[in-house]
Amino acid sequence: MKNTTRIIQSFAVAAAAAAALAVAAPAGAQETRIAAVNSERILRDSQPAKQAQVKLEQEFSKRDRELQDMAQKIKGMADRLDKDTAVLADADRQRRQRELADLDREFQRKQREFREDLNQRRNEELAQVLERANRVIRQLAEQRKYDLIVQEAVYVNPRIDITDDVMKALNAGGK
Numbered sequence: 001m002k003n004t005t006r007i008i009q010s011f012a013v014a015a016a017a018a019a020a021l022a023v024a025a026p027a028g029a030q031e032t033r034i035a036a037v038n039s040e041r042i043l044r045d046s047q048p049a050k051q052a053q054v055k056l057e058q059e060f061s062k063r064d065r066e067l068q069d070m071a072q073k074i075k076g077m078a079d080r081l082d083k084d085t086a087v088l089a090d091a092d093r094q095r096r097q098r099e100l101a102d103l104d105r106e107f108q109r110k111q112r113e114f115r116e117d118l119n120q121r122r123n124e125e126l127a128q129v130l131e132r133a134n135r136v137i138r139q140l141a142e143q144r145k146y147d148l149i150v151q152e153a154v155y156v157n158p159r160i161d162i163t164d165d166v167m168k169a170l171n172a173g174g175k
Contacts, residue, residue, distance in 0.1 A: 035149045036156040038163040042133050043126055047171040052125035060118050067114060070107050074100065136169045
């Protein structure tokens, strides 16, 4: 489904580029200037994106460790229960099973909350990086007088790819 959407988006971008060229061609001698940028690479490899990732790791590392510790505790309790089942009275076995089930439910809840919080914060951080990148892209478009800059395409000639320039500006603190 995701690939289908991406293919449709690529065709839409290609159609928009073709339309822009068709409209611009009859306008006269002025050449249409087109550039392309790889936003995935920017969100993965730029300095602001890497800083955002480090920030998220620091922010969520304590909760992640707590969840890992809780998982180990549950595993230990389950192992002890399995080992002791033969010698436990029914009441003790049922009590320990109930405690284990309660702890496992709490673990599942905390793990779900952790994932939701992490995803929300990741989206917030990446939105900030993308906003900065878009400002840099607009600045480059104005400075170099580009008519069209595409972010997704089936094929991009390296001659028109400005991703490295955007990354340099972002890494240098461009806003």
